[in-house]
Amino acid sequence: MDKLTSMNVFVRVAKAGSFAGAAKDLDISRAMATKHIMQLESELNTRLFNRTTRSLSLTEAGEEYLERCQQVLLDVEEMESAVTKLQTEPRGVLKICAPPVIGATHIAPGLTEYLKSFPDLSVEMVLKGGQVDLIDEGVDIAIYLGQLNDTSLVARKLASSSLVVCASPDYLKAHGAPQDPEDLEDHSCLINWAIPPRNKWRFKGILGDRTVTVTGRMQANMADPIRNAAVNGLGLIMLPRYIVGRDIELGRLQVVMEQYAISPLAIYAVYPHRKYLSAKVRSFLDFIQGWLPHRIGMDPP
Known part of the structure; x- marks a missing residue:
């Protein structure tokens, strides 16, 4: 069996919490999903899931393997995007997370101008306080305020406010x-x-x-x-x-x-990786870095 396919099935089963749910998402049979997991467990010589008739949960080894699988699959996705030149023009869905006030009053108004330039791109904007798990929540770019604690993320300073x-x-x-x-x-x-x-x-x-x-x-x-x-x-x-x-x-x-x-309060754009940035992420970073410093000096309406 293809290892990457099996890893993808494993991640889907872990997220869905069941073989049936993952099989439905992947449009494969439940038996095939089970076969992929059994093959991984055999190769790793360890159990990835605790199984009972009523529940399915990750073992400690499974939790560690899930984190690594997500990273590997993300790296492969980014590499394939670069090779097939999907990065030449911003397209698809750009998911942005920002604190409510700065997101609604200073970033959202710029999105209209930004999207006018890219007809094949759409934006999903989530307004929430605090920091987010970019990989788990599928966020392309998050706007962070103040001190950054997670050194695994890539950050670009956009502006500062008194x-x-x-x-x-x-x-x-x-x-x-x-x-x-x-x-x-x-x-x-x-x-x-x-x-x-x-x-x-x-x-x-x-x-x-x-x-x-x-x-x-x-x-x-x-x-x-x-x-x-x-x-x-x-x-x-x-x-x-x-x-x-x-x-x-x-x-x-x-x-x-x-x-x-x-x-002053520093304002950052944060994203998971520096390599193989998609065109949508690169273009938005360039746009918001030009837009926000001017807007942040203005009072909210």
Whole structure:
């Protein structure tokens, strides 16, 4: 049996959680799917699945083999795309994942202009906070904010945005405005998980760098819930100016501790591999790197 075919069957069985489901996806018989797995187990001299009459689960060896198989199959797919020159023109579906605010207000408007140039290309855009597993979720490009922890991914810096600490006038009237970073320990600080580090706010002043561990009455994995909470007087927030700029302009939020510098929030495009990039990924990276730095300096509508 062809090893790559068997590996693909194995991945499909693992994802589907059953031989029948994988066989249906691959348009083969259940017996053939089982044969492929048995052949792999024989060659590897190890069991890849725990089988009972009611369930199917990966063994420890199976979990390790699944990760390697996915990588091998992805590498083969990319290599074949290069050899058959499928990379000459952007085509197919480009799946993009981005944080909700920057995705909806700054990246999505550019997609219209981008897609006008490529009639054979369509975009699937997922808006969600936090980091994603690009390979498992089939994401071509993800937009990440702040510090990158996964060194296995390839990242291209697109832009940066200034961060500000602010609160509603009502909150500041009731609790006073913090003057120094240490004052934040006595305030309710609303935390956005999507901007690492999760609960540490960092400042630069004449006395050097200072990091404060903050706590508060609300946390969220995206900006809008805590922005709304801050506008309604629940506490202080540290968010990019592109998110809170309009609230500041309209007086709904007021910036505090402006004498302290805050390192800008870096914005990255992240993708799984540097080699054999498809034309759709290359073209979008080039487009968004030209589009976003200008847009990020504008307040959201």
